[in-house]
Amino acid sequence: MPAVIDPNPLNRLRILQINLNKSEKGHHDLMNRPLKNDYDLILIQEPYITKTGIIRTPNGFSLIYPQDRKKKDANKVRTVIMVSTNLETSTWKEINVPGDNDITIIQIKNQQSTLTIINLYLDCEHLQTLTTLRNLLTADRRRLLPSNETQMLWCGDFNMHHPLWDREEDHRLFTPAANRRAQKLIHLVANNDMKMALPKDIPTLRHFTTGNYTRPDNVWSTPDIYNRIIRCDVDPALQPPGTDHFPIVITIDMPQKRTETPPSHNFRMADWQEFNNDLTTRINQLPEPRPLLTEDEVQTAATQLTTAIQESIHAKIKKNKPCPHSKRWWNRELDDLRKKVNKLSRLSFKNRALENHESHQELKTASTAYGDAIVKAKTQHWQDFLEEATMEELWTANKYIKEPAGDGGKTRIPTLKVKDPETEAIRYIDTNDSKAETLAKNFFPPKPAASSVPPGYEYPEPLPDPEAITIEQIREQIERLSPYKASGPDQIPNIVLQKSINIIEEYLLHIYQAILTLGTYVDSWREFTTVVLRKPGKPDYEVAKAYRPIALLNTMAKVLTAIVADNISRTVERELLLPDNHFGGRPGRMTTDAVHILEDKIKSAWRKGKAVSILFLDVEGAFPNAVTDRLIHNLKKRRIPTIYTEFIKNLLQGRRTRLKFDDFLSALILITNGIGQGDPLSMILYILYNADLLEIANAPEEDLLGFVDDALAMAIGRNLEETTNILEDFMNRPENGGFSWGQEHNSKYEIDKLAVLHSTQKRIADPENPGKTKPPPHPVLRLRGKVIKDVESYKYLGIHIDGQLRWHTQMQKTIAKATSYALLFRRLTKPTTGVSAKLMRRLYLSVIIPKMTYGLDVWYIPPHTKEGRRKQSGSVKALKEFRKIQRIATLAITGGLRTTPNELLDVHAGIFPIDLTLKKICHRAVVRISTLPDTNPAALLTTKYHIAPAKRHPTSIQSLLEVFKFNPIHMETIKPKMEPATAQRPYNIVIPNDAEEANTQEANDEARIKIYTDAANQNDQIGAAAVQYTNNALAPTRILRYKLGPSTKYTITKKAECI
Secondary structure, three states, X not given: OOEEEOOOOOOOEEEEEEEOOOOHHHHHHHHOOOOOOOOOEEEEEOOOOOOOOOOOOOOOEEEEOOOOOOOOOOOOOOEEEEEEOOEOHHHEEEEOOOOOOOEEEEEEXXXXXXXXXXXXXXXXXXXXXXXXXXXXXXXXXXXXXXXXXXXXXXXXXXXXXXXXOOOOOOHHHOOHHHHHHHHHHHHHHHHOOOEEOOOOOOOOEEOOOOOOEEOOEEEEEOHHHHOOEEEEEEXXXXXXXXXXXXXXXXXXXXXXOEEEOOOOEOHHHOOHHHHHHHHHHHHHOOOOOOOOOOHHHHHHHHHHXXXXXXXXHHHHOOEOOOOOOOOOOOOHHXXXXXXXXXXXXXXXXHOOOOOOOHHHHHHHHHHHXXXXXXXXXXXXXXXXXXXXXXXXXXXXXXXXXXXXXXXXXXXXXXXXXXXXOOOOOEEEEOOHHHHHHHHHHHHOOOOOOOOOOOOOOOOOOOOOOOOOOOHHHHHHHHHHOOOOOOOOOOOOOHHHHHHHHHHHHXXXXXXXXXXXXXXXXXXXXXXXXEEEEEOOOOOOOOOHHHEEEEEEOOHHXXXXXXXXXXXXXXXXXXXXXXXXXXXXXXXXXXXXXXXXXXXXXXXXXXXXXXXXXXXEEOEXXXXXXXXXXXXXXXXXXXXXXXXXXXXXXXXXXXXXXXXXXXXXXXXXXXXXOOOOOOOOOHHHHHHHHOHHHHHOOOXXXXXXXXXXXXXXXXXXXXXXXXXXXXXXXXXHOOOOOHHHHHHHOOOOEOHHHOEEEEEOOOOEEOOXXXXXXXXXXXXXXXXXXXXXXXXXXXXXXXXXXXXXXOOHHHHHHHHHHHHHHHHHHHOOEOOOOEOOHHHHHHXXXXXXXXXXXXXXXXXXXXXXXXXXXXOOEOOHHHHHHHHHHHHHHHHHHHOOOOOOOHHHHHHHHOOOOHHHXXXXXXXXXXXXXXXOOOOOOOHHHHHHHHHOOOOOOOOHHHHHHHHHOOOHHHOOOOOOOOOOOOOOOOOOOOOOOOHHHHHHHHHHOOOOEEEEEEEEEEOOEEEEEEEEEEOOOOOOOEEEEEEEEEOOOOOHHHHHOOO
């Protein structure tokens, strides 16, 4: 938790107010100043808004926008407040003002008082914002001034002139219209007992054209805060280019709590040899690794190992340096130009009474040159970055263009709104402690009062306990870890275990084995950190449901749970413990398999003249609401080995976490329910938890499909009325029903999110159009007294499924998404600058192609001409759109002219024609499905439609088989890799060090089949070969050769020997 610096008399509230005049140059100048430690608040009027509608924020600041900035009918944002992250987040909150983007409000408090700061921009054409402020001060005064001690500060560009604040010699400004406009502000100021904090006669603007000084900006305060203002003055030296307004600096004697986040360790630049030497020294002081016989020994061994690693980290891993305030493109030349402009700004302001003073023209010239240099430096840096990009930097560039544009500021959880379930009154949560409590209730719901496990249940005999954990399994899991992911409470990242595995592996082995055999768990591993993140794309972040938890576990605990998860998964698949219609989180199964099965069931019903209705289920908080005792009950029912059942029971007991958001770390929160999200075990545990749901269909006209927590119920009947009744009965029946399963498993369906999709080929006469037909009306499905949403298309597992299975919506969404990215992709290069053609080609093949071909084998049929027909069949329209997308990409890669034909662009870009690429992807999908084991229902589809093709309503699988004239019967079955790291290989690998050793080993080798491999360079050509001998025959049984290419392009060790 960040340390809190005690307030002292010099700890004041520091505010910078500036109108940027919508200037990009001025905004970049502000972004690259060391503002974080100099100012607590930056009040901006008329900020620069990018083309994507965001306002860039300097490092170390959070940004407060007006509430309605994203509404279509709202005016442009003309006020924002930037808040330094040095201010403790519990000391301030934003106050939303609906309906006006020209007013932004922040409320700051300390132990003695509260200050409401209002940032305003008054339009020259109207005074709507002043009216909004007046209404706030009357109808909503309690929110602005919650107590008698609350003070106010009004800052902004008022666009008003009056002798009360302007210089008296500026009488040209005091027109009758200007006086009438100013009087409205003066009356509002007087009614609220405000005083002008910025002294009279100080100009805040020098007009670009005329050079006249005026006073449109001002600062007003209540009397108490007025007496505590230490400084309120303009600072010409801070004036950015592109704006004619002078910044106003305000310093208030109002002590603030500040935070200081300690620097983290720089593991990326660590000297691992030095670290391991230190760790070895500390490990040698511990007892020798040995079997642990008691729970106390397990706790002690885990604590000692953790402490040794932590001490080595603190001793040998250097700390990160603070992030610089300036952007990467900022350079020394810009610093020098800024210093020159700052100096001239002071001089010009000092001589403002002398209209012809040379400093005015010098400032204008220098400011223009400085602004132009900013734009040039930023553009040049981007061009240099693209032109010099390596493969690693290419993915960085891809990240820049594909991620949603952000302002760069640090996000903060705003005041949360909570609705009382009984009175429906809105309650506002604005302190960090209360926010943590609210979020915790949403993330970690309590367990039910009563258990749903049937008493006296007779469980089947569990499967035998597996073999003991091995060092090979530990190594395998540690190697899989992402090295630099955020660590848990022990502050030991994955990279540390990966670099020190040789030193600690035996200690880990004995700890892990003892945990399983003794039926215990390391208590410190039960504690983890929960990071609170926004769910992307939510319209309102003032509700707790707009946030999601990410669990950061202790790394050593994560390795053990990953081993157990792998072992359980292997056991489940080997013993067939899960229903076949459960697809998610299982080896060898994909989302498209589930959609193929769904399509087959729908079209099979159509062929019989029947209708289908599909209810897409949505379980609210699926993982957090899983009940531990019900989970253990389900594990025992499915014969999971006792050693794992007991391990999971111990794992889920006594868990506790701290919520981490903004600069806040909550107190420990006890968790009594749920499956931990972020734990490697969570996926397989939830699959076992909800497997019962997929087995409760008890009639031929009912069916279910599941992919982890995404499930659907399907009803087949003579008409839609019948299917709707079947779904209603399925959900409501007291036993083996949808709602009864939910009640037993503490899984509540979000009725508002359920959707029903009706699918039928039947049509009825259209009375309004004689002689024509129309689809039958859809009956209403009601559940729990609510009408379930009837949809024409539903996005399931990333694929839009429509009732007629025409896939038009899926195609349109895919094309739109791929086109959008292709246009972004084009920004990375130009005919003379940008990323090289080689890397652009790699990016296209690695990013755009996968984006636009997800689930392709479900909804795309390669265009082909059937026998006896002239017109092509298949996805002709989709191929035409795909060609357009590839043309955008190949033009960007090659820099070719827009009149260049597609065929020539493809050749020069080194890319397959798009029709061949799509064919290849579909063919690969059919081959994969044909090689699946029979335990996957999708495997049966290729054989089914090859032997007996449907005459009507062919599925995508059947169509692809016909297009490729593919025979799946001759394909081998390839089972998913299920062997553990310790499994015995059916072959031995021998790599002798020299020819003599090779001859010796050959003479003693009694294997029946021998395969010899090597790579070589002959005539500057690199190649590889393999030769097989059987039963000691003198002649080889089989020879394989592969030629890679010239030695200038390939190497023996890195390429050829791998083949």
